[in-house]
Amino acid sequence: MAALRGVGIGQGVATGPVRRMAEPLPAPENTPSGVGxxxxxxxxxxxxxxxxxxxxxxxxxxxxxxxxxxxxxxxxxxxxxxxxxxxxxxxxxxxxxxxxxxxxxxxxxxxxxxxxxxxxxxxxxxxxxxxxxxxxxGVPAPGVPEPGHPFVLVARDLAPADTALLDLDQVLALITTDGGPTSHTAILAREKGIVALVGAVDAVSLADDETVIVDAAAGTVVTGPSAEELARAAERAAERKAVDAAPASPGALADGTPIALLANLGKPGDAVDAAARGAEGVGLFRTEFLFLSATHAPTVSVQREAYRELLAAFPGRKVVVRVLDAGADKPLPFLNDAHEENPALGLRGLRALRASEDILREQLTALAEADAETEADLWVMAPMVATVEETAYFTALAREYGLRTAGIMVEVPSSALLADRLLAHADFASIGTNDLTQYTMAADRLLGSVASFQDPWHPAVLRLVAEVGRAGRELGKPVGVCGEAAADPLLAVVLVGLGVGSLSMAPSALADVRRALAERTLDDAGRIAAAALAADDATSARAAAHAAG
Structure with missing residues (x-):
């Protein structure tokens, strides 16, 4: 038996025979055209x-x-x-x-x-x-093999066109040698609930038809497993299936402390699946889908209909809508398409909206009109808030349009360190752990060469989360997390121990997080969080939490 390591996507486990993806077509030779x-x-x-x-x-x-x-x-x-x-x-x-x-x-x-x-x-x-x-x-495009039986797919990376249409009755698990937790492969695998391991460099050694155990929770691929190991893996898979099939209950700790479990959504149509998986509401609705493919900002009426569809799916429940988060990786021709040397530190988020305030005002108008037509509990928040002044600006503008609950995203260290002052103006804070980690560790969250720094378990990141949690408790203001960290069951427990009261994630992660919370009390969460905070790095923080949990 041997174990290969990578980055696990989700908490699943699967076993089966390997089938490797075909190699890419060879590059053509640079010969002159013979036909003109x-x-x-x-x-x-x-x-x-x-x-x-x-x-x-x-x-x-x-x-x-x-x-x-x-x-x-x-x-x-x-x-x-x-x-x-x-x-x-x-x-x-x-x-x-x-x-x-x-x-x-x-x-x-x-x-x-x-x-x-x-x-x-x-x-x-x-x-x-x-x-x-x-x-x-005139040949078939490279694609997913079809051996005629269920298999574990191994590839250098998987194209989005292939990942999107994987036959989940045949593909038991996915292993890639390239990519990271923010690659399209990882994003789509997480959305579809595929057991996956990405960045498993040593998977190049896997051969067709050898049996492996893919353990996403442990971040390993076990080769040459024993009969006992295969049986344990099958038992874990069955347990997970039973958990997923069980009726969803509201998120809560073992002592009854409620922890709202919400969904991150990108389109109104995603709401049905989220509700079916037990989401108690929406912790992050990304409005970018209305803007990214457009040459000009969508009209108020177009936006209103999209927001109305979303809100109508969650009557009486909290729905947190983030206003347009453009810039950096999402430049828009009608908002901020000017070249920037370092766009992640440039005119993005609320900064970009303030530079084109009419777009922000139209979005708030559409949200207010949709809110008036539906029965959801609408909360709105601004992305990339860095100062007290920005907080006061956005909350005042939201209230000008009659929006009752206005908050901010905490994604940069300045807003975490001044959380008490920002929350004096805002009604709530939602921590975006992806960007907070990026800016805390000075490591581009989409750059593979610094992926090891991009870990929300790092004590520096956790300390900033604790600052926001403390400010929220002292001021009586809700604090949630809507980054990928919330989808990690043990890290979710740590976040609760640091003062977070709601967790928002991909709907496929809800069952695992719900179970992890139900196994611990609030005191347990505080103790586990303290152990992680006392560590020196992300790896030891994770290990300390496991030991304390």
């Missing part, structure tokens, strides 16, 4: 059009993040900048195959140089290029 530029130009146009249409067809078959990713890929395939690069090479006498290969490779390098979200998306270009090359060569 016009013919090559027509071949490229047909292949790209076909691939874009195929990606859009796949998008129509799915919902949520998967659909957004596939639609984005289709747009990338037909990107005018890429088209110009391909045309330049064709005009110079290259074959369609070489023009596509070389243009996409150059564009990929440019995105990698930018880093951040765009750097992470550079890998998506490989999949698009492979699909276009396959069309040009």
């Amino acid at each position: 530029a016009e013919v090559e130009r027509a071949r490229v146009a047909e292949a790209i059009s076909y691939v874009a249409a195929d990606l859009n067809r796949r998008a129509e078959a799915v919902d949520g993040t998967a659909r957004e990713v596939l639609e984005a890929q289709a747009m990338i395939a037909e990107d005018p900048t890429l088209a110009d690069e391909v045309e330049e090479r064709v005009a110079a006498g290259a074959t369609a195959e070489w023009a596509v290969h070389d243009a996409f490779a150059g564009f990929r390098a440019s995105l990698e140089a930018v880093g951040g979200y765009l750097g992470e998306r550079a890998a998506d270009l490989d999949d698009i290029a492979q699909r276009v090359l396959a069309r040009l060569r």
Whole structure:
């Protein structure tokens, strides 16, 4: 028996035979075209059009993040900048195959140089290029194997187009050698509830048909497992299935202390699944879906209908809506598309909205109108708040539109350190642990080379969370967490011990967190949190919490 390590997505466990993803198509040779530029130009146009249409067809078959990713890929395939690069090479006498290969490779390098979200998306270009090359060569595009029996899929990374349409009756688990917890593979695996391990570098050694245990909770792949280990894994899987199938109860600790368990949502249509999984409301509704594919801001009426649909799904329950969080990885042509050397530290979030206040006012108008037409308990919050003045500005503006509950996201150290002063103005605070970790550790949360620093278990991050929790208790203001940290069952217990009263996460994580909370009292949570805080780094904090728990 041996164990390979990676980053587990979720808490699941699965066993089965390995089946490796086929290697990418070989790169074409740079030989002159034998048919002329016009013919090559027509071949490229047909292949790209076909691939874009195929990606859009796949998008129509799915919902949520998967659909957004596939639609984005289709747009990338037909990107005018890429088209110009391909045309330049064709005009110079290259074959369609070489023009596509070389243009996409150059564009990929440019995105990698930018880093951040765009750097992470550079890998998506490989999949698009492979699909276009396959069309040009008249061969099937590389994809998920179909051995005819359930299997554990092993790949360098998985293209969004493949992850979105995985047959979950056949794919027992997913292992990738590349990628991190914020890659598209990880995001989609978490959304679909797939047992997954990403960044397992040593998985290159796995061979077809060997049996493995994929333990996402432990972050390991066990090779050559014994019969006893296989039996234990099967028992754990059965227990998890039973927990998922059990009727959901409100989140609470073992002593009865209520801890609201909420859902992070990206579109109104995601609300049905969240409610079915026992979400007690919405802790983070991202409004970006209305804006990201647009050339201009959506109208008040378009926004109102989307918000009304969301709020109508949760009558009498809390729904926290974050106003537009644009900038950094999400530049918008009508808001903040100016080049910035370091956009993560630039005009983003509330800063960008203040620079175009009419967009913020229209969004608040639409939210207020939707609130008047529905029975949910609407809370609104601003992203990337760094100062007391910004807090006062946003809460006053929200109240100007009749919105009863206005709060802030705590994503930068300054807002955590001054949480008592910010909460003197705001009605609540929601901690975004992804960005809070990024800014605390000075480590881009989407850059693989510094992924080891991007860990919300780090005591520096936990200390900032504790500051916000303390301020909330002293002022009687609610404090929640809506970052990925809330989906880690043991870390969720730690967060409660630090003063957090609600946890918002991907709906697929609700059952695990609900069970972890039900096994501990408030005193237990405080003791486990204290053990984690006393550690020197993220690894030892996690180990200390396990030992104390």
